[in-house]
Amino acid sequence: xxxxxxxxxxxDLIQSTHRTSLPYTSYGxxxxxxxxxxxxxxxxESGEAVWLIYCDRWTPVSPRDxxxxxxxxxxxxxxxxxxxGEEGYDNTDLHHLRxxxxxxxxxxxxxxxxxxxxGSPSSANDTERDSVSFLPxxxxxxxxxxxxxxxxxxxxxxxxxxxxxxxxxDLIVTDCPGSYQMGYLSQLLEWHAADPPxxxxxxxxxxxxxxxxxxxxPFVDFPHLVQAYFGSPKALTxxxxxxxxxxxxxxxxxxxxxxxxxxxxRGTCLEMQQGDVAIIGIQSTDPDMIxxxxxxxxxxxxxxxxxxxxxxxxELKSNEGVKKLTIPAGGISSGTMFGYxxxxxxxxxxxxxxxxxxxxFALSVSGDNVIMYCLNGDGSKQFLYAAIYQSDWLAENxxxxxxxxxxxxxxxxxxxxxxxxxxxSKTNLWYHGSFSGxxxxxxxxxxxxxxxxxxxxxxxxxxxxxxxxxxxxxxxNAPIEPGSCGGMQGGDVAIVGIKSLDPDMILLLALxxxxxxxxxxxxxxxxxxxALKSNEGVKKVGTKISSLVKKRSLCSL
Numbered sequence: 134x135x136x137x138x139x140x141x142x143x144x145d146l147i148q149s150t151h152r153t154s155l156p157y158t159s160y161g162x163x164x165x166x167x168x169x170x171x172x173x174x175x176x177x178e179s180g181e182a183v184w185l186i187y188c189d190r191w192t193p194v195s196p197r198d199x200x201x202x203x204x205x206x207x208x209x210x211x212x213x214x215x216x217x218g219e220e221g222y223d224n225t226d227l228h229h230l231r232x233x234x235x236x237x238x239x240x241x242x243x244x245x246x247x248x249x250x251x252g253s254p255s256s257a258n259d260t261e262r263d264s265v266s267f268l269p270x271x272x273x274x275x276x277x278x279x280x281x282x283x284x285x286x287x288x289x290x291x292x293x294x295x296x297x298x299x300x301x302x303d304l305i306v307t308d309c310p311g312s313y314q315m316g317y318l319s320q321l322l323e324w325h326a327a328d329p330p331x332x333x334x335x336x337x338x339x340x341x342x343x344x345x346x347x348x349x350x351p352f353v354d355f356p357h358l359v360q361a362y363f364g365s366p367k368a369l370t371x372x373x374x375x376x377x378x379x380x381x382x383x384x385x386x387x388x389x390x391x392x393x394x395x396x397x398x399r400g401t402c403l404e405m406q407q408g409d410v411a412i413i414g415i416q417s418t419d420p421d422m423i424x425x426x427x428x429x430x431x432x433x434x435x436x437x438x439x440x441x442x443x444x445x446x447x448e449l450k451s452n453e454g455v456k457k458l459t460i461p462a463g464g465i466s467s468g469t470m471f472g473y474x475x476x477x478x479x480x481x482x483x484x485x486x487x488x489x490x491x492x493x494f495a496l497s498v499s500g501d502n503v504i505m506y507c508l509n510g511d512g513s514k515q516f517l518y519a520a521i522y523q524s525d526w527l528a529e530n531x532x533x534x535x536x537x538x539x540x541x542x543x544x545x546x547x548x549x550x551x552x553x554x555x556x557x558s559k560t561n562l563w564y565h566g567s568f569s570g571x572x573x574x575x576x577x578x579x580x581x582x583x584x585x586x587x588x589x590x591x592x593x594x595x596x597x598x599x600x601x602x603x604x605x606x607x608x609x610n611a612p613i614e615p616g617s618c619g620g621m622q623g624g625d626v627a628i629v630g631i632k633s634l635d636p637d638m639i640l641l642l643a644l645x646x647x648x649x650x651x652x653x654x655x656x657x658x659x660x661x662x663x664a665l666k667s668n669e670g671v672k673k674v675g676t677k678i679s680s681l682v683k684k685r686s687l688c689s690l
Contacts (some may be wrong), residue, residue, distance in 0.1 A: 140286070143351055147287050150345035154222045159206075167207055167225050168197060168347050174337050176231050184212075184461045186231035186277070187241065187260060189270040198235045208233035210277055212243035212285045214531075216302040216313040223288050223304070227341045228350045229280040241267045242529055243545065244318040245445070246277060246324075266317075275328025276320035279352040281306050282359060285315075286351075308367060311513025319366035325352070325359050378519050401436025402507035408551045408572065410437065411579045412503060412520040413470070413564040415555075417496035418589065420476035423483070423503055424563065426579075428572045436546045437517070439473060439487075439505050441494055443541035448530020449514075450506070450536060454494030456487040462654045469569075498560045500524045500539025516544040522555040522562050522587075552574040558585030577670040621651050669671070 152162050159166035175183045182191040185205060198206035209217055209231040217223045233241075240262060247266035252466040266507060269277055289302035302313060330338075330353045338353040352359050408660040410431060415422030423439060431437075440455040456473055461483070465471060473485030475495075496503070500523025506514045519541075526543040527536065536542070543552055550573070555562050566584030568575075578584055630640030639655060647653075656671040 137358065140362050143358070144286055144289060146463070147283075147351065148608045150342075151222060151226075151287070153345065155225050155227075155255050155345065156223050167227070167230060170195075170227050171207060171232050174345070176226065179650055183232040185234050185237075187237045189272065191367050192232075192234070202235040202239065204235060205232045206235045206238055207231075207236050208241075210280050210528060211304065211315055214243045214529075215310075215315050215559070216288075216304050217284075218302065218530070223284070223302075226284070226287070227345055228287075228338075230499040232578040245391060245545075247282065247308060247317045247320045250664075256331055263549055265545060270453055272328065274324035274331070276334050278324040278328075279330070279334075279350060279359075281321055282325070282352050282363060284349040286362065287348075292666045306363075310510050313513065318363065319368075322359065322366040325356065329356055341582050345598070364447055371514060385387060400454070400510040400512070400515075401506040402509055403432040403435045403439075404614060405431065405437075405507050405517065406513070407515070407517055407547060408576045409517060410505065411518050411551075411576060412505065413579060414472070414562065415496065415503060415522055417498050417501060417522075420474060420559045421494070421496045422475070422479070422481065423473040424470060425472045425505075426568075426575075427465045427467050427469045429574055430467050431460050433460055433462050433464040435460045435464075436507055438490065438507065439494070439503055441496060441501050441503060442492070442537070443502060443533075443536035443538075444504060444519075444544045445531065445533050445536055447531055447546070448533075450533055451492065454492035455490040456521040457490045457492050458487045461486070474511075476615055497538045502539065504541070506544075506545055514544075516547050517551070518653070519547055519552040520542055520555065521553075525554045525556050526552070550580045553580045553582060553585070555582055555585055555587065557585075557587045560589050562587040565618075567618075567620075618651060620648060621645075621653075626653065 140288040156164060156166045158168065167259045171550045172183060173180070175186075176194065177184075177191060177420055181192055182195055183205060184190075185192055186208060192205050196204050198204045208231050209224075210231060211223075213224070214221060237260075244262060244267040245265060246269065247265035248268050249261045259268075259271050272391045284304050285306045288302065304315070306315045306318050306321065308316060308318050314349075334353055338350050342349045356386040357504050409427070409429045411426050411428060412423065414422070416422040416424075420499070437458045437460065439458075440449060440454070440457055442449045442451060442455045443449075443453075458473070465483075468481065471482040472484055473487050474481045477485060479485055480684040500521075502519065502521040502524075504519045505517045507517060509515050521539070521541055524539040524541075527540055529542045529545075530536070562585055564579050564584060566578045570578065625643070627644055628639060629642045630638070632638035632640075653674045654671055656665060657669045658665045658667060658671070659669075661668075
């Protein structure tokens with residue numbers, strides 16, 4: 134194909150030639166189904182084994198999964214929860230269905246395709262996953278990329294009636310996916326270029342067309358069409374938090390636009406992205422309060438939402454409430470602490486500026502979650518940050534009854550450093566770490582539960598001790614939180630001697646200059662990995678260290 138056909142023409146061709154849609158499962162009668170197709174398309178020469186897409190190995194065709202997750206099953210490369218219907222041609226489209234180990238399939242869930250950093254059980258050595266992304270084996274990446282790009286081209290939300298029209302979603306792959314979209318486009322474009330179609334993939338494409346459904350994946354036949362239709366990959370943004378989500382489609386419309394030119398709706402997000410604002414405190418004893426920290430300048434007119442509804446992995450439940458803040462004129466400067474308060478006379482910045490968007494927002498003293506998001510122009514949610522207390526994040530589950538007030542899945546595609554889980558059995562919790570560093574460094578610190586403290590006392594008195602952050606400040610030069618650390622960090626002081634015979638003595642060595650405004654605590658309570666126990670005791674060096682303790686000083690307590 135020397136010329137580049139219009140995208141619409143190629144879409145029409147692969148739609149019109151898609152003449153057959155197999156049943157997902159055939160219950161008797163000798164009718165072929167998806168099981169039969171995959172057992173043939175992805176088999177070895179003997180026909181007795183199938184290739185597992187995420188494990189990079191062969192497994193016997195029989196037995197196949199019977200619901201016990203002990204063998205292989207059928208993987209939708211484009212997940213149902215991201216737009217593929219339960220019925221219709223997209224659900225059984227063989228160009229994006231592959232055999233997969235059942236456990237690895239479950240581990241992938243509906244994660245986006247991209248690089249990450251944590252190994253996945255039972256998968257190939259070069260496979261990884263985190264809370265957002267899944268990295269398949271290297272020699273499968275190009276195949277997966279072309280399958281996803283095919284789905285974007287093939288399904289536009291209109292299949293001209295009949296059985297095929299049961300799919301009503303316009304499948305879109307992008308670097309900035311909403312709730313029913315796939316990503317990451319730039320990563321897939323790189324995989325397509327690095328792993329071109331091999332003979333096995335070409336043979337599969339031929340057999341899908343000839344024996345099963347009648348159409349082809351044009352990106353296997355003509356790889357150069359990918360760049361023509363999808364462009365070139367973008368570079369990752371700074372701090373490794375994703376791709377640049379700004380484009381003409383999300384920019385402010387020109388005031389001099391021509392008549393009839395479309396106006397693009399930027400929703401409430403404007404330029405806000407994951408991690409631009411973080412949750413740094415939660416008070417669930419009356420009055421409810423949520424303390425937030427802006428890690429970048431937040432744009433005027435943007436809209437922030439907080440909800441205590443649980444996320445199932447597919448949608449937010451609706452049994453609790455939602456609050457919205459419209460960011461005032463001038464915006465919110467990086468380094469500013471603000472938040473929500475249920476107390477009508479609150480002096481917390483913007484604490485009483487939130488409006489109800491439905492339901493009853495009321496944090497439970499028995500544990501709850503707080504999820505913060507904004508809305509994209511298409512109405513989909515862009516999750517910004519999430520926190521859960523007195524519990525931990527659950528696995529995704531399509532059954533909403535699996536979730537309650539303090540049970541929620543971690544919203545995808547939030548990275549792990551844009552969420553915190555605090556399983557301590559306390560009603561009020563606050564971040565107690567450093568307030569200096571880059572945005573990514575701050576997010577990493579805030580998401581580390583070891584940097585949080587908890588109590589049943591009200592938090593507002595604690596947070597009023599924080600100095601006001603300059604409107605021009607940023608997380609890099611934000612003032613140090615003076616609660617007790619005074620800028621001290623791990624390793625600034627070491628234990629160099631212990632005497633347990635009466636009288637007890639602990640000998641400490643200052644390895645850095647310790648500031649006079651700081652306070653040091655020692656305890657013989659055990660650490661569980663989540664919280665200190667409270668059955669023993671705590672000692673504190675005075676109210677504050679009386680004067681600057683110089684490096685190498687020996688102090689006995």
